[in-house]
Structure formats: structure tokens, C-alpha cells
Amino acid sequence: MSPRLAAWARAIGLLALFPALSYVAEFACGFFVLSPYVGVLLLPGCILGALWASVIAANAATRGQGKPQRAGLVIAAAAASTMLCVWPARAAVYTDGLAAALLLRTDVDRVQAWSIYAVARFKAGTLTLEPPEHPYESVLSVRRADLPLFLRTGMFAGLPTRTGGTHVSIATHGEPEPYVVISWYLHGVAIGSPRFRSAGAAWYERRVRPGVYVYCVTR
Numbered sequence: 001m002s003p004r005l006a007a008w009a010r011a012i013g014l015l016a017l018f019p020a021l022s023y024v025a026e027f028a029c030g031f032f033v034l035s036p037y038v039g040v041l042l043l044p045g046c047i048l049g050a051l052w053a054s055v056i057a058a059n060a061a062t063r064g065q066g067k068p069q070r071a072g073l074v075i076a077a078a079a080a081s082t083m084l085c086v087w088p089a090r091a092a093v094y095t096d097g098l099a100a101a102l103l104l105r106t107d108v109d110r111v112q113a114w115s116i117y118a119v120a121r122f123k124a125g126t127l128t129l130e131p132p133e134h135p136y137e138s139v140l141s142v143r144r145a146d147l148p149l150f151l152r153t154g155m156f157a158g159l160p161t162r163t164g165g166t167h168v169s170i171a172t173h174g175e176p177e178p179y180v181v182i183s184w185y186l187h188g189v190a191i192g193s194p195r196f197r198s199a200g201a202a203w204y205e206r207r208v209r210p211g212v213y214v215y216c217v218t219r
Contacts, residue, residue, distance in 0.1 A: 030097020115180035142168040187216040
């Protein structure tokens with residue numbers, strides 16, 4: 001490889017570094033079920049890193065050329081690298097990480113089977129539920145005592161509710177039937193029988209398998 005091609009290859013690699021780190025960080029936040037805002041806190045560092053990388057890469061790629069060419073390449077590289085740090089939407093990458101967590105860190109079959117059982121008990125009137133906190137909500141919270149151990153441990157261990165522990169609810173507006181919501185406030189899992197179809201109300205949503213969706217309501 002000629003020195004010029006090697007310089008361009010290094011420049012492209014450096015420009016791709018910080019956007020890649022931004023995506024990896026956002027995916028990891030979803031996979032480890034951290035708040036989506038953790039990734040947002042890292043975003044300024046990735047953007048500053050992308051700007052720094054643009055200057056270094058442009059200097060390396062335009063060595064021996066005039067200042068106008070170097071300045072133009074710095075501006076173009078900075079714009080491209082910074083845009084890649086924030087687009088496509090970070091919440092979409094977060095949702096992909098959450099979907100991976102659901103597949104790799106828990107037994108989806110068991111969670112879905114329990115969800116079908118809980119909905120059946122709800123429809124039969126044998127599942128005691130807590131009322132919604134606000135009158136405009138259509139979710140009814142399952143009591144912690146009625147949750148199986150696998151919904152109180154592992155990736156579900158730290159889910160916040162007004163009473164502490166896992167926030168698991170029954171949503172009554174499901175299509176074609178009620179379904180279970182396992183929520184981390186701004187993101188979570190909507191799960192029902194294989195016939196359940198999500199209405200797609202969240203900003204970002206991924207279908208993991210028939211009747212199982214992960215979602216994130218932030219952009």
C-alpha cells in the first residue's frame with residue numbers, strides 16, 4: 001500500500017472510531033438495562049472526540065497540500081463524523097441492545113408463558129392488581145408478591161416502581177387482547193400471546209418474536 005493510501009486508510013479509521021464508540025455505548029446501555037440518558041451523557045465526549053479526530057485525520061490525509069484543501073476536508077470530516085454520532089436515532093440502537101438482552105440474558109419462553117398465564121388470570125378475575133397512579137393510564141400493576149422469581153432477578157432486578165422492585169403491569173388496550181408490560185419507565189417489554197400485536201405507540205420498537213416487543217419512548 002502506498003503511503004498516501006495508508007494515510008487515507010488511517011484517516012478513515014480514525015473518523016469512524018468515535019461514532020462506533022457512540023453506538024457501542026448506546027447498545028451496551030440497552031443490553032445492561034441502564035437508563036437511555038446514560039448514553040446521552042456520553043454523547044458530548046463522542047462529539048468532541050469526533051471533532052478532534054477530524055482535525056488529525058484531515059492533517060494526515062492532506063499532508064503537503066495547501067491550507068484551503070486542508071480546511072475544507074476538516075469541515076467535511078467534522079460534519080460527517082459528528083452526524084454519525086447522533087444519527088440514526090440513538091434510541092433505536094438502545095432498543096436493539098434491549099432486544100439482545102431479552103434474548104441472551106433471560107428465558108423468553110418462560111417470560112412469555114407467565115405473561116399468557118397472568119393475562120388469563122386477569123381475564124378470569126383471579127389476579128389482584130393495583131390501580132393506575134393517574135386517571136389517564138390504562139395499566140394495572142401486578143403485585144410484587146404475585147411475580148415469579150425470574151421477574152425479580154437478573155435483568156429485571158432493578159426495575160423501579162412506586163413500591164420498589166419490578167414494575168409489571170397489565171395493559172388493557174391490547175390488540176386483540178390485554179398484554180403484560182415490564183417497564184423501566186421510559187423503556188421496557190410488551191409481551192403477550194403470539195397473537196398479540198403492538199400498536200406501535202412508542203418512538204422505537206423492535207419485535208423480538210411473535211407477541212414479544214421491546215420499546216423505548218425517548219428519541
